[in-house]
Amino acid sequence: MPTEQKVLFLTKKHGEWEVGTAEVSTPGPGQLLIKVEATALNPAEWKIQVFGVLVEEYPAILGVDAAGTVEAVGEGVTGFAVGDRVLIRGYFVKDKGTFQQYALAEAAVSVRIPKNMTFDQAASIPLALTTAALALFDPSGAGLPPSWEESGRGKFAGKPFVIFGGATSVGQYGVSSPSDPTIQLAKLSGFSPIIATASPSNANYLCSLGATHVLDRALALDVLLAEVSKITGGTPVELAFDTVPLPSVEFPASVLAPGGTLATVWPAIDDSHRAAAPGKKVVGVIRSTSRDATMYRLFEKLPALLESGDVKPNRVEILPGGLAGIAAGLKRMEKGEVSGIKLVAHPHETLWAPVRI
Known part of the structure; x- marks a missing residue:
């Protein structure tokens, strides 16, 4: 496993998107390290760039929807092993943002995906x-x-x-x-x-x-x-x-x-x-003392719902260029040019990483 990876940074509040490099993190207790094979885009990401909301620490790594393989398992984690195919719910913080090649994930909001579901499909589900x-x-x-x-x-x-x-x-x-x-x-x-x-x-x-x-x-x-x-x-x-x-x-x-x-x-x-x-x-969807408990219980039930087909993924469109293609995808979303599909990028197809931030 590499010690350095390619990452998409939002360089500053109202700033530009820039592909660079960063260290690969080590999972702590209750965490997994995921090799991100697919990450999906959401409207929140372009709104963070345009309106300067939700995120205060920059440069920032955004992205909250991803699927990939388990690369390492943190202390106390059960039910997951290296090599498992999983979907994860990320967060707008550096180590847990999914616009990078390797991301940390909380095991409580990670789920093994069925063999008949692709990484692209699985990445469309979490958020x-x-x-x-x-x-x-x-x-x-x-x-x-x-x-x-x-x-x-x-x-x-x-x-x-x-x-x-x-x-x-x-x-x-x-x-x-x-x-x-x-x-x-x-x-x-x-x-x-x-x-x-x-x-x-x-x-x-x-x-x-x-x-x-x-x-x-x-x-x-x-x-x-x-x-x-x-x-x-x-x-x-x-x-x-x-x-x-x-x-x-x-x-x-x-x-x-x-x-x-x-x-x-x-x-x-x-x-x-x-x-x-x-x-x-x-x-509305607000932060509450009950919110995490509701989400954790949903993720406990999600493997069975995926297997049964009760929960189905979105249709997806793959963006070219890996992480470098995300900015153009978010601009399409901002302009209202995306309907009925989820835009997905493959971080490991990224060829350009000029700087380390």
């Missing part, structure tokens, strides 16, 4: 799945009984569910389950009908994941409400999920019955969000 799961099932979110537990399976049979942004990575997990990630998670919970808004070009794909109806995301609100009412037969919508997020919660909250809950991927909900949805509950 989108956990975001949907926390928004819907964590006590700080909508607080539903987790659909990956037997007590939560089919709990909401016959109740409608509306997801805004069904073709986003989070949307596919929100409507499909962690087993069918949001669309997949909602399907496991028994929700029906499952109504997603998306581009018409993604309709067939979302239906293959578990959506029962796909409405054009460009519909005016009055038309959308009429279509939802027609689909549900007038049954009140008690839960909706905004995965985009839309500029205001007023639009997605409009489909809800009084007292209904809108789950969102907003990191925090303030008074302006609540004022835009009077008589309804609006929740």
Whole structure:
């Protein structure tokens, strides 16, 4: 195993992306060292560069979605061995960012992947799945009984569910389950009908994941409400999920019955969000004392969900150039040019590493 590796750095707040080199880290207690074969891109990464949020220490190594092989096992770790194929949930800190060739991973949020799943597919799963799961099932979110537990399976049979942004990575997990990630998670919970808004070009794909109806995301609100009412037969919508997020919660909250809950991927909900949805509950994905416990329990159940096919990966597009291709991919995401797929890079295909930062 090498002692030095190629890394993609965000050089400073609002800075540029630059490929360089850094030392390979050694796993500590409870950790794994992963040879990153595939890392997926997320909107948070371009937003960190453009808006200067979430990260304070620079140069930074971003990336939170990856899959690869276990290179070393830290003290106290059980259930993993060198050579295991795994997916990991990374973090926006240097050693645990996945935009590098070797990353540290917490064993508690690492999962062996099935033989019939590629590294590229596996890398599409972690963040989108956990975001949907926390928004819907964590006590700080909508607080539903987790659909990956037997007590939560089919709990909401016959109740409608509306997801805004069904073709986003989070949307596919929100409507499909962690087993069918949001669309997949909602399907496991028994929700029906499952109504997603998306581009018409993604309709067939979302239906293959578990959506029962796909409405054009460009519909005016009055038309959308009429279509939802027609689909549900007038049954009140008690839960909706905004995965985009839309500029205001007023639009997605409009489909809800009084007292209904809108789950969102907003990191925090303030008074302006609540004022835009009077008589309804609006929740976001926030840091809470229960969050890690919810995520760890999900990852305990994830191997079985992957094996059964209940949780399916996103469709992927491979970026050329390894780590050097990530910046262009993030720019495409910033411009809204990516829909219904997950962009993935192969760090070990990186040829250019001019400096060490």
